[in-house]
Amino acid sequence: MANVLVVAEHLDGALRKVTLSTLTFAHQVAALTGGEVIATVLGEGVDSIAQELSKHGVSRVLVDDKAVFSNYLAENYAPAVAKVAQEVGATIVCGASSTTGKDLLPRVAALLDAGMVSDAVSVADDGGLKFTRPLWAGNVLTTVEVVTPVKVISVRTSDFDAAPESGAGAVEAFDTGAGARDDVEFVSFDQVKSERPELTDAEVVIAGGRGLGSGENFQMIMDLADTLGGAVGATRAAVDSGYAPNDWQIGQTGKVVAPNLYFAVAISGAIQHLAGMKGSKTIVAINKDPEAPIFQVADYGLVADAFEAVPALTEKLKAL
Amino acid sequence: MKILTTVKRVTDPNMKIKINADATGVVTDGVEYQMNSFDEYGVEEAIVLKENHGGEVVVVSVGPSAATKELRTAMAMGADRAILVETDEKLDSDAVARVLAEVIRKEEPDIVVMGKQAVDSDRNQAGQLLAAYLDWPQATFAFSLEVADGWATVGREVDGGTSTKRVKLPAVVTADLRLNEPRYASLPGIMKAKRKPLDTMTPDDLGVDVAPKVKVLKYEAPEERAAGEIVEDLDALIGKLRDEARVL
Numbered sequence: 213m214a215n216v217l218v219v220a221e222h223l224d225g226a227l228r229k230v231t232l233s234t235l236t237f238a239h240q241v242a243a244l245t246g247g248e249v250i251a252t253v254l255g256e257g258v259d260s261i262a263q264e265l266s267k268h269g270v271s272r273v274l275v276d277d278k279a280v281f282s283n284y285l286a287e288n289y290a291p292a293v294a295k296v297a298q299e300v301g302a303t304i305v306c307g308a309s310s311t312t313g314k315d316l317l318p319r320v321a322a323l324l325d326a327g328m329v330s331d332a333v334s335v336a337d338d339g340g341l342k343f344t345r346p347l348w349a350g351n352v353l354t355t356v357e358v359v360t361p362v363k364v365i366s367v368r369t370s371d372f373d374a375a376p377e378s379g380a381g382a383v384e385a386f387d388t389g390a391g392a393r394d395d396v397e398f399v400s401f402d403q404v405k406s407e408r409p410e411l412t413d414a415e416v417v418i419a420g421g422r423g424l425g426s427g428e429n430f431q432m433i434m435d436l437a438d439t440l441g442g443a444v445g446a447t448r449a450a451v452d453s454g455y456a457p458n459d460w461q462i463g464q465t466g467k468v469v470a471p472n473l474y475f476a477v478a479i480s481g482a483i484q485h486l487a488g489m490k491g492s493k494t495i496v497a498i499n500k501d502p503e504a505p506i507f508q509v510a511d512y513g514l515v516a517d518a519f520e521a522v523p524a525l526t527e528k529l530k531a532l
Numbered sequence: 533m534k535i536l537t538t539v540k541r542v543t544d545p546n547m548k549i550k551i552n553a554d555a556t557g558v559v560t561d562g563v564e565y566q567m568n569s570f571d572e573y574g575v576e577e578a579i580v581l582k583e584n585h586g587g588e589v590v591v592v593s594v595g596p597s598a599a600t601k602e603l604r605t606a607m608a609m610g611a612d613r614a615i616l617v618e619t620d621e622k623l624d625s626d627a628v629a630r631v632l633a634e635v636i637r638k639e640e641p642d643i644v645v646m647g648k649q650a651v652d653s654d655r656n657q658a659g660q661l662l663a664a665y666l667d668w669p670q671a672t673f674a675f676s677l678e679v680a681d682g683w684a685t686v687g688r689e690v691d692g693g694t695s696t697k698r699v700k701l702p703a704v705v706t707a708d709l710r711l712n713e714p715r716y717a718s719l720p721g722i723m724k725a726k727r728k729p730l731d732t733m734t735p736d737d738l739g740v741d742v743a744p745k746v747k748v749l750k751y752e753a754p755e756e757r758a759a760g761e762i763v764e765d766l767d768a769l770i771g772k773l774r775d776e777a778r779v780l
């Protein structure tokens with residue numbers, strides 16, 4: 213049996229879309245190995261999440277619904293995931309390359325004596341499973357092989373569409389036997405509440421850079437995003453300068469996004485930023501410097517002062 | 533308090549990286565190296581911990597002998613002594629974590645502060661693996677860290693906002709951007725660092741087999757995105773987005 217286990221993520225009582233993209237990756241792996249795709253949900257009060265997940269082409273969803281899982285802690289989740297992996301005979305354990313996936317999956321890998329691939333963007337069978345992953349800020353793409361029997365993969369979800377509904381799997385309660393460790397305590401999750409879509413899920417992303425000059429000036433980015441129903445992103449320089457929250461950072465060391473439409477406003481186009489957005493379908497750059505490197509990756513470039521162009525664009529789009 | 537921090541020698545992130553002729557690695561001729569930027573935050577935080585709580589900062593690198601330069605830089609910033617686990621093998625994060633685990637079993641630090649990610653291999657694994665191998669708690673992506681009464685309270689950068697957790701020491705913490713402002717090495721610091729102790733050992737000495745669990749078979753350059761066109765004005769842009777790209 214070469215089954216594929218997907219570790220589901222949920223937020224605010226809902227399945228995260230990154231998990232559906234991870235499922236697409238899992239289906240591709242299972243098609244190569246001939247195994248089943250099985251998912252696991254850990255949490256408290258997660259039945260509806262498990263039900264939702266079971267509709268997306270998984271054969272089984274193993275749920276451990278317990279108070280100890282009410283808040284995510286790697287120390288408590290990792291042994292539980294490892295237990296499920298052993299229970300279902302998983303040779304591949306995968307999850308999204310989100311902050312939770314990045315925090316959790318290496319710990320799972322250590323418990324399973326598994327090698328781990330970070331940020332897989334494709335899988336193929338070429339005399340054994342081969343994965344590709346970008347590194348060096350997306351300057352290099354490598355093909356890698358995991359030599360351990362069990363392999364742990366974090367999936368760059370921007371490279372995979374969300375798995376559609378298809379067939380119903382069985383939702384099963386499974387006791388992982390997890391207890392709470394006494395050397396770790398969850399204190400708080402301070403969510404930035406927003407009406408806007410999640411950055412990694414959005415069809416449209418409007419990102420602002422250091423050229424905006426202040427946090428207040430990000431308002432025009434937000435106005436444009438709201439007009440287009442998009443999410444707001446930022447460069448590291450904008451985050452470093454305190455113009456934007458860290459959660460908005462796009463790039464090598466932030467989030468990776470691939471929306472239908474990406475606006476880079478007052479962003480120079482450093483390689484580390486491109487690493488997080490160059491998979492976008494259509495890229496628009498607005499920059500006052502005609503030599504800015506961002507124009508080399510933009511489908512449409514507008515050489516203009518953002519302070520004039522962006523509010524005017526928002527008005528014109530509203531009038532459409 | 534004994535604080536252990538780690539540094540990786542990485543290629544200068546501002547250099548353009550090229551694939552070598554037989555696709556087995558990247559061109560290293562003429563490439564410059566420096567301390568992984570997230571490790572600068574880790575070293576800084578280790579020094580701040582020492583300043584506030586007293587104790588000792590030990591800095592460790594696993595890699596080629598040339599990594600003594602990055603270890604000296606960390607000592608010039610304020611680390612007290614260094615350990616180089618010397619190897620020329622291409623390491624995966626797992627091998628690094630298993631080597632570090634053995635160093636830590638000998639050194640018995642109260643806390644380990646690392647970078648969240650090495651910006652050459654971009655894996656973001658070593659701290660978490662290390663914590664798992666030691667069966668210690670972990671606090672990744674730290675933007676704030678406070679130690680009191682044998683526990684660390686850590687603010688973490690996570691999707692959707694920030695999160696806070698408490699970990700009992702010993703624990704592994706990995707640094708994110710906003711944790712601090714790494715100091716520059718001062719000239720006296722650099723002079724002093726030359727005389728600080730630097731121990732060298734090998735993975736063999738520690739009994740660790742560093743053969744990778746994840747083998748790199750091929751390196752290639754990703755497809756470049758072609759530049760598009762410069763549009764005249766906003767109306768032209770909207771026209772293109774609506775009629776050509778069909779994204780409006």
Ligand SMILES: Cc1cc2nc3c(=O)[nH]c(=O)nc-3n(C[C@H](O)[C@H](O)[C@H](O)COP(=O)(O)OP(=O)(O)OC[C@H]3O[C@@H](n4cnc5c(N)ncnc54)[C@H](O)[C@@H]3O)c2cc1C
Pocket residue numbers: 420421422423424446447448449450461462463464465466467477478479480481482483484485488498499500501504516517518519545546569651
């Ligand atoms: C290890 C490492 C990791 C990194 N990770 C990331 C990452 O994940 N994400 C990331 O984004 N960066 C990252 N960086 C930083 C990156 O190298 C760049 O410094 C950063 O992306 C630059 O941000 P910026 O384009 O906002 O600022 P700048 O490079 O300062 O560019 C500002 C731009 O705004 C334009 N501008 C100014 N005023 C106006 C105006 N009124 N109207 C229109 N245009 C205007 C200017 O012409 C300029 O092009 C990383 C760097 C390192 C070393």
Ligand SMILES: Nc1ncnc2c1ncn2[C@@H]1O[C@H](COP(=O)(O)O)[C@@H](O)[C@H]1O
Pocket residue numbers: 538539540541568570571574592593594595623625628646647648649650651653654655656657658659
């Ligand atoms: N060869 C190494 N020597 C010392 N520390 C390392 C090494 N490789 C990784 N690390 C540490 O582990 C962190 C995460 O690395 P990685 O998992 O490879 O992205 C880095 O920021 C370093 O602090």
